[in-house]
Every structure is written in C-alpha cells, then in structure tokens.
Amino acid sequence: MERTRRSVLASVAAGTAAVAGCAAPQNSGQQTGDSPYTRVYNEVLPSVVVVHVAENNRKVAQGSGFAIDPRTIVTNHHVVDPGSEVNVRLADGQWAEATVVGSDQHSDLAVLEIESAVTVPKTLSFVDEPAPVGEEVVAIGAPFGLSESLAQGIISARGRSVRGLSRFSIPAAIQTDTQVNSGSSGGPLVNLAGDVAGVVFASQGGNVAFAVSAALATRVIPELRETGSYDHSYLGVTLLTVEPQIADANGLSEPRGVLVVETVDRGPSDGILVPSITDSDASGGGTGNGGDAPNGSDDDEEPQIRRRAIPTGGDVIVAIDGTPINNTDELTRTLALQTRPGQTIPITVIRDGEEIVVEVTLGELPEE
The missing domain is CATH 2.30.42.10 (PDZ domain)
Known part of the structure; x- marks a missing residue:
C-alpha cells in the first residue's frame, strides 16, 4: 500500500524501450470494437493525463490525473507532495507545465492548473448520485508508468474509512476490485457512462483498492480551486x-x-x-x-x-x-x-x- 501512496516505480514501458535500443511507440489512443469498455475508454482517455513530479530537476513521483475543465487537473495529494516541479502529459503526447493550486492530505486530493497554452481536449464530470455497490467501473491511468491503461471491476463497497497520510482516516471512500497499482493514483474511477465515481488513491493488493468518493471530492475540490485548502x-x-x-x-x-x-x-x-x-x-x-x-x-x-x-x-x-x-x-x-x-x-x-x-x-x- 505504501508503494502505491508514497512512491512510484520507474516506468516499465520506458525502461523496456531503452533496453531494446528503440523509442517507446506512441499509442494512438482511439480503439475500435463493440465492447462497452472500449466505448468508455475512447470517451474518457482524452481527459486523462500522466502527472510527473520533480524536485531539483530529478523525478521523484509519477501518477495519474484527469481534467475537470480544459486547464484544471484533479489528482492525489500524495502524487504531488514529494516535489515542487509538476508536468502533465496528455493522451495525445503533448506536455504541459502545471502548478498545484490546492492540496489536501486528509482527502488525498490535489488540484493542478495548466500553465502553458496546452489545454485538455475533453473533461470529466462527477456522478450526481453515489455509485451503487455492484456497478461496473473502470480505472484509466498509468500503472507502473504504463500510460493509457484500462482496468475493469465493480464497486465493492461504499463508505469505507481508509488510513490516509496522517493518523486520520480518509472518510466515505469507495472500495473496488478494479486493479490498481503504483502510478494509478489520481486517475479517475468511472462508470460505463463515463462519469467519475471516485479518484483512485490506494490499493491493499489483490482485489481491494480504494477511491476518494465523488461525494467527498465535490465538497473538497471547489475550495481547493478557490482557496488552496479545505478544512475538515x-x-x-x-x-x-x-x-x-x-x-x-x-x-x-x-x-x-x-x-x-x-x-x-x-x-x-x-x-x-x-x-x-x-x-x-x-x-x-x-x-x-x-x-x-x-x-x-x-x-x-x-x-x-x-x-x-x-x-x-x-x-x-x-x-x-x-x-x-x-x-x-x-x-x-x-x-x-x-x-x-x-x-x-x-x-x-x-x-x-x-x-x-x-x-x-x-x-x-x-x-x-
């Protein structure tokens, strides 16, 4: 679990390409097929970014994130906390510098603002009602640095209290059996309509992972954007x-x-x-x-x-x-x-x- 929260492995994909002596191929993103997972993947992927965090020009963390407007990215606090230099890579391969405008360790949420002229072509919205137990969901992100990855599962439980970065628990969390690994943190957990049920933040291994619920995220994120913090x-x-x-x-x-x-x-x-x-x-x-x-x-x-x-x-x-x-x-x-x-x-x-x-x-x- 600590590997998911506090550290991110070096990119497996990048490392493999280096060993082979060639550049890693760019994924075109758009996929064909009749599967509902393919459809939601195509709809959501343009909104998802990879978050790179550095300190003194040295990469210290990597995670995932997603856009809620063309210049605003949601991710985890623990993804951006280790460093001060943040860049995001869009699904189309473009890079953009970003600034942390708000961060909250008690909900493990952070909000980034893209500084350059680059904008995210699509945005995501949170669900209006809590996702019921048993609903199918997918996580899209960069586990182990493997960007544009899709994992499928269901909502296993709601209302969990999960130990966060401090001695206090993150409340109202969603439990899912969707596969979550290092680098998935901060990515969206979406239903098959493409709406965000939660923000992935932790895994206990096997088929137990957690996401910050949309109910908590929609309380915290507006204040992070406006004031930079949230009081619980x-x-x-x-x-x-x-x-x-x-x-x-x-x-x-x-x-x-x-x-x-x-x-x-x-x-x-x-x-x-x-x-x-x-x-x-x-x-x-x-x-x-x-x-x-x-x-x-x-x-x-x-x-x-x-x-x-x-x-x-x-x-x-x-x-x-x-x-x-x-x-x-x-x-x-x-x-x-x-x-x-x-x-x-x-x-x-x-x-x-x-x-x-x-x-x-x-x-x-x-x-x-």
Whole structure:
C-alpha cells in the first residue's frame, strides 16, 4: 500500500524501450470494437493525463490525473507532495507545465492548473448520485508508468474509512476490485457512462483498492480551486465500534453505536462527551477523529477484546444531528459529508443507561 501512496516505480514501458535500443511507440489512443469498455475508454482517455513530479530537476513521483475543465487537473495529494516541479502529459503526447493550486492530505486530493497554452481536449464530470455497490467501473491511468491503461471491476463497497497520510482516516471512500497499482493514483474511477465515481488513491493488493468518493471530492475540490485548502470537521475523540463484547462490558442492551474511549485534551469534545479512559488511566493517546484506539490495560481479569481490556463507562454515540451512527465508518462519513468546522451539532449518546443529547461545536482537523 505504501508503494502505491508514497512512491512510484520507474516506468516499465520506458525502461523496456531503452533496453531494446528503440523509442517507446506512441499509442494512438482511439480503439475500435463493440465492447462497452472500449466505448468508455475512447470517451474518457482524452481527459486523462500522466502527472510527473520533480524536485531539483530529478523525478521523484509519477501518477495519474484527469481534467475537470480544459486547464484544471484533479489528482492525489500524495502524487504531488514529494516535489515542487509538476508536468502533465496528455493522451495525445503533448506536455504541459502545471502548478498545484490546492492540496489536501486528509482527502488525498490535489488540484493542478495548466500553465502553458496546452489545454485538455475533453473533461470529466462527477456522478450526481453515489455509485451503487455492484456497478461496473473502470480505472484509466498509468500503472507502473504504463500510460493509457484500462482496468475493469465493480464497486465493492461504499463508505469505507481508509488510513490516509496522517493518523486520520480518509472518510466515505469507495472500495473496488478494479486493479490498481503504483502510478494509478489520481486517475479517475468511472462508470460505463463515463462519469467519475471516485479518484483512485490506494490499493491493499489483490482485489481491494480504494477511491476518494465523488461525494467527498465535490465538497473538497471547489475550495481547493478557490482557496488552496479545505478544512475538515474535527470531533476530537478516539472511538471504538460497539461490538457484542463491548456492549456486554458496558451493560448495553444491544451492540450499536460507537464508544467514546478518549477525548482530546482541550479538543471540541473535552468536557462534553464522557470518555472511558481518563487522565488517570495508564494507557496512551488517541487518534483524534474516529477509528479504533488503544483499549486500556491488559489485566486478564477484565473483559477482553483483541487481547486488551475493554474500555467501560464512556458515552456511546448513537446519532449525530439525527443521523443514526452504528460504527466508526458511519461517524467519520457523517462528519465529512454533513458538517463543517464551527458548526454546533446535537449528538445523541447513551450515558449511564440513559439516552441524552449533548451539543458539540466542531473544530478543524489538525494537519498531523
């Protein structure tokens, strides 16, 4: 996964051509055939670019990207982050210099602006509605430097929280079985109508890969274009999904919601939500905005989960602003897609066996 996110292999195609003592052939791009994949490939390919990133005239990264207008390219933050010199290569072989106008590590999105007179001949649009599980999709990009490559698959799941470049997760991600490799990052994951369901950003190998959802991308990208950055909501808690063992240990009638394990000192929830772990407890720090957390001591006489004592006594969040919360993925997705920093939101919690509502004013997700 780190190979996909943080580094890009040297181009296999370019290397092979060098060994053979000849130049790599230019792909004409347009293909013939009756396959729906051929049709969508022909429609989408002119919008897709290869992104080359350098520092001090030395190539340090390569990925993919796509145009949302003739001079504006969407790619991943982790593709452009390693260097300051960015060039894009269009499907017709033209090169253009580009500037990073906005970048956000928490969504792993970046927006580039083409500086030269070169423009991308076609552009892509994001889907209006979330792509359903089972829908066929294709990824077009440059895996291992092999530009103009097509991979086909389906939407395997939606609403995933996937570990990003910091300790916080990328929320509302799309899971797909489409083959994704180094160099695919930043490319479009499109449905067979040619609309972007997500922006490819990571692979866990095999048939598990991830894309930033259109729902999150359409919130983040306009602000990256306008201001260069995007502020994400921050609750300032460490959480655990309430599984049966956690429900039993906390005297809950059923396993639902998420348990507040810790609150960040002086964070948005400090003094409002009740944590299981307090300053007097022995175990360590939290992750800040959802996700599994350290679970306390290893006392064998305590209820156990994953070989650690189960935290008890904290609030269990069961709804945010009326939206039911059943697990940490749902909480991070709700914060990402339905709230903004500075907003005061009602949070329904189970505290001491009773369901109550408290209000938290959200902060801004920290950089690290």
